[in-house]
Amino acid sequence: MTVSIPKSWMQKCDMKRIHVHWTAGGYSANSTDKAAYHILIEGTGHLVKGDKDIDANAAGSGKKPASHTLNANTGAIGVSICAMMGSHESPFVPGPCPITQLQWDVMIQVVAQLSLHYNIPVTATTILTHAEVQPNLGIKQKNKWDIVRLVFDPSKVGYKAVGNKMRVEVATARDGAAPPLPTSIPDDMKLARFRVKGVNPSTLSFRRSPSGEKVGELPEGTLVERISGLGDWSQVRTPAGYVGWVATEYLVAIGAG
Secondary structure, three states: OOOOOOHHHOOOOOOOEEEEEEOOEOOOOOHHHHHHOOEEEOOOOOEEEOOOOHHHHOOOOOOOOOOOOOOOOOOEEEEEEOOEOOOEOOOOEOOOOOOOHHHHHHHHHHHHHHHHHOOOOOOOOOEEEHHHHHHHHOOOOOOOOOOOEOOOOOOOEOHHHHHHHHHHHHHHHHHHHOOOOOOOOOHHHOOEEEEEOOOOOOOEEEEOOOOOOEEEEEOOOOEEEEEEEEOOEEEEEOOOOOEEEEEHHHEEEEEEO
8 A cells, every 4th residue: 555645744844753653542543643643544544634733843833733752742743553452561462453564554654755855864763663762862751662562573572673673664665765866877977875784673873974973873774875985984875865974894785876
């Protein structure tokens, strides 16, 4: 199932993060859900717009924001899957409305489109589940465990495993959504492309300079263009256009152009 976010839902504003939640309800969005999140994904895969516009969560907007994450709403888009009513973390009980593969796949498309539109890089501190907000951002939450379990993929357990799975798939979806290079570009001007490989279950540090300040993270599977090299380091450009340095040993060539 392929979905596209209506352009009217994505107002022009500066957004820094995307938080992915579940509603803890049924497969349909209710009034409480619409008040809390910007975009909801129902059991059919249908998208529902929340009551608050995305730009309401921009810094200094003056509008009442969608309060989807405790003390972390400014600059953050709230995406939620309508599911998990009656669920329990430990022992794990998914309840009658677990997240489905369809809903997950639609969520990946939604997050990829939002990240491209708002130029949000795919890192563990910019695209994350609600369960990752406290450990990754250091912002205390109230025992939130969305999302640490997936019925359709029981091999992924815990906020880090599920979060990394999400980011790998978002990075891959972004590759497909990005416009191709114009065919008029001469072959000798096209940069060699690589994929990040060998960092699971962690991520690859993205640095300002070789061995320098860490400015982001690249999940397994991210497609990058290699600009130059220095010793054990490669200067690369990400799908979002960011340029930085990564350890060359975690790059696998996939060819040029």
